[in-house]
Amino acid sequence: MAEFLQFLFSGLTVGAVYAMVALGFTLIYNASDVVNFAQGEFVMIGGMVTVFAAAAGLPLPLAAVLAVLIAVAVGLLLHALAIEPARGASAVTLIIITIGASIFLRGVAQVLFDRQAHGLPAFSGDAPIRFMGAAVLPQSLWVLGGAVATFLLLYLFLDRTLLGKAVLATAANRLAARLVGINTRTVMALAFGASAAIGAVAGILITPITLTSYDAGTLLALKGFAAAMLGGMGSPFGAVLGGLLLGLFESFSAGYVSSTYKDAVAFVTILLVLFAMPSGLLGRRAVERV
Amino acid sequence: MQMRAVLASRFFSLFVLAAMIGLLPLAFPSGYYFRVAALVWISALAAIGLNILMGQAGQVSLGHAGFFGIGAYAVAIGPAHLGVPPWAALVLGAALSGILALVIGKPVLRLRGHYLAIATLGLGVLVAIVLTNESRWTGGPDGMPVQRLVLFGWRVAGAETWYWVSGAVLLLGTWLALNLTDTPTGRALRALHDSEVAARVVGIDVAAYKLRAFVIAAVYASVAGSLLALMNSFITPDQAGFLHSVELVTMVVVGGLGSVLGAIVGAAVLVTLPQLLTVFREYEHLVLGLLIMLFMIFLREGIVPSLRAIFAARLRTRAAG
Numbered sequence: 221m222a223e224f225l226q227f228l229f230s231g232l233t234v235g236a237v238y239a240m241v242a243l244g245f246t247l248i249y250n251a252s253d254v255v256n257f258a259q260g261e262f263v264m265i266g267g268m269v270t271v272f273a274a275a276a277g278l279p280l281p282l283a284a285v286l287a288v289l290i291a292v293a294v295g296l297l298l299h300a301l302a303i304e305p306a307r308g309a310s311a312v313t314l315i316i317i318t319i320g321a322s323i324f325l326r327g328v329a330q331v332l333f334d335r336q337a338h339g340l341p342a343f344s345g346d347a348p349i350r351f352m353g354a355a356v357l358p359q360s361l362w363v364l365g366g367a368v369a370t371f372l373l374l375y376l377f378l379d380r381t382l383l384g385k386a387v388l389a390t391a392a393n394r395l396a397a398r399l400v401g402i403n404t405r406t407v408m409a410l411a412f413g414a415s416a417a418i419g420a421v422a423g424i425l426i427t428p429i430t431l432t433s434y435d436a437g438t439l440l441a442l443k444g445f446a447a448a449m450l451g452g453m454g455s456p457f458g459a460v461l462g463g464l465l466l467g468l469f470e471s472f473s474a475g476y477v478s479s480t481y482k483d484a485v486a487f488v489t490i491l492l493v494l495f496a497m498p499s500g501l502l503g504r505r506a507v508e509r510v
Numbered sequence: 511m512q513m514r515a516v517l518a519s520r521f522f523s524l525f526v527l528a529a530m531i532g533l534l535p536l537a538f539p540s541g542y543y544f545r546v547a548a549l550v551w552i553s554a555l556a557a558i559g560l561n562i563l564m565g566q567a568g569q570v571s572l573g574h575a576g577f578f579g580i581g582a583y584a585v586a587i588g589p590a591h592l593g594v595p596p597w598a599a600l601v602l603g604a605a606l607s608g609i610l611a612l613v614i615g616k617p618v619l620r621l622r623g624h625y626l627a628i629a630t631l632g633l634g635v636l637v638a639i640v641l642t643n644e645s646r647w648t649g650g651p652d653g654m655p656v657q658r659l660v661l662f663g664w665r666v667a668g669a670e671t672w673y674w675v676s677g678a679v680l681l682l683g684t685w686l687a688l689n690l691t692d693t694p695t696g697r698a699l700r701a702l703h704d705s706e707v708a709a710r711v712v713g714i715d716v717a718a719y720k721l722r723a724f725v726i727a728a729v730y731a732s733v734a735g736s737l738l739a740l741m742n743s744f745i746t747p748d749q750a751g752f753l754h755s756v757e758l759v760t761m762v763v764v765g766g767l768g769s770v771l772g773a774i775v776g777a778a779v780l781v782t783l784p785q786l787l788t789v790f791r792e793y794e795h796l797v798l799g800l801l802i803m804l805f806m807i808f809l810r811e812g813i814v815p816s817l818r819a820i821f822a823a824r825l826r827t828r829a830a831g
Contacts, residue, residue: 302803316760321799327798442635481643491633
């Protein structure tokens with residue numbers, strides 16, 4: 221039981237991060253149909269900027285805010301300078317552009333910061349909390365709490381504000397949204413900014429546990445993408461569900477089977493899901509009849 | 511008018527390529543150039559295969575480096591662990607890639623768009639993970655050495671030799687790809703690229719042709735992987751990784767989707783750029799990412815189709831005037 225709980229907690233912690241990355245994917249995908257492979261770089265920027273700002277003497281909360289702001293600025297620039305000029309390009313072209321952006325951002329981080337792995341001190345100490353025989357790091361609670369807060373804020377924003385409804389309308393039908401007077405370009409910029417902020421928050425919260433480095437984003441982006449697909453592309457709830465499930469699968473298979481193939485779990489899962497129910501758990505039908 | 515007939519000829523690309531392979535060495539000041547050019551030919555071979563899948567059949571694969579890796583490790587593991595001669599290992603690797611593509615392609619190619627992208631991506635990453643983890647066979651993340659290729663007692667070694675060998679294989683691969691264009695398969699692929707519904711209505715078995723393109727592309731990538739491993743005498747799992755898959759896709763798109771010559775030009779750009787960028791040292795990734803973005807934004811159709819359009823327009827004005 222203690223073992224089970226241990227794997228459950230670590231799975232939920234990692235899963236919360238995947239869920240946040242997947243949510244970022246979903247936001248941008250819904251607003252603009254772009255699959256943003258630079259999503260993992262937002263997570264990296266969140267972690268790295270906080271580390272270096274804190275090292276420069278800024279108090280941790282201030283460093284974290286700075287990191288989120290910088291990530292948002294990068295997200296807005298990415299939209300304005302790389303996505304907007306390529307409007308109307310094919311899906312593959314847009315994917316390559318975002319991959320180019322991801323390589324570029326990694327290159328910038330490598331020059332501005334360095335090539336080492338960096339950690340942050342845990343926000344409320346390293347003493348594990350005992351719970352029914354399992355040990356929980358206080359930082360895990362920060363990650364889970366941060367993720368829940370992010371999901372709630374996003375939900376309230378989409379459900380209760382006029383701007384949020386504009387985002388939903390754009391996702392549902394871009395032309396119709398434009399016809400009723402919604403500035404879809406602003407909505408897209410907003411999606412990139414919000415998605416960058418979510419990624420950066422995930423990066424800040426997880427860095428004390430997993431460390432970060434200039435190339436930490438790649439695998440996270442791939443797994444976040446898998447999580448978004450698992451839940452069903454375009455569904456925010458699906459993204460959260462997919463992320464948590466992926467984290468749990470990884471943790472349990474590493475704990476009970478073998479940790480050698482921990483990174484493979486996400487991709488095996490996604491292949492099985494796509495074969496069995498090709499539109500993900502909560503997604504729309506997207507398979508062709510053959 | 512004659513000029514236009516030459517340009518329109520199916521084998522125009524083949525003539526250009528043969529002339530290039532034959533004449534380029536005259537301008538090479540050192541062995542290093544032979545090596546880089548051989549790298550271009552090998553990447554171009556993989557890109558031509560991928561172009562059949564992406565440009566002709568209209569299906570994307572973000573995991574093609576997986577097949578490249580299978581080919582590469584086939585010629586590494588075959589001779590080292592199983593006593594298979596390198597040339598036979600190359601053939602076996604290509605067969606293995608083809609069979610894997612056949613088995614996996616069936617469920618994968620039912621998917622569309624982003625779902626197809628993530629499924630192929632997952633496949634490629636899985637191959638890379640297996641190659642990294644099975645270190646008893648593959649040497650793990652550090653890679654493994656590859657025995658020299660010996661053909662009828664001739665030891666294939668040296669940059670210049672590999673330049674000619676890879677150039678010859680590329681010519682063969684290009685010729686086959688160009689021939690495919692005008693076979694029933696090629697026509698069926700183009701038809702389903704334009705409209706799958708229309709293709710199905712005229713009686714084309716859409717799923718079977720997509721699968722055929724996937725298998726062909728996998729075999730091309732596998733052979734290219736084997737050649738690279740044999741030339742370098744060393745192989746690492748990076749060759750099967752996601753970044754390499756992205757590079758292959760970028761070659762096809764930068765050169766121009768659907769154009770055989772474009773795939774070769776794309777390979778030349780993507781292989782030589784990092785070589786040129788080493789002078790930027792730590793700025794290498796930064797510049798590479800920037801260039802990929804600029805290419806995709808400003809030359810969306812790809813280099814070769816863009817140039818061909820400019821050239822054709824010029825011929826037309828001359829004919830009119």
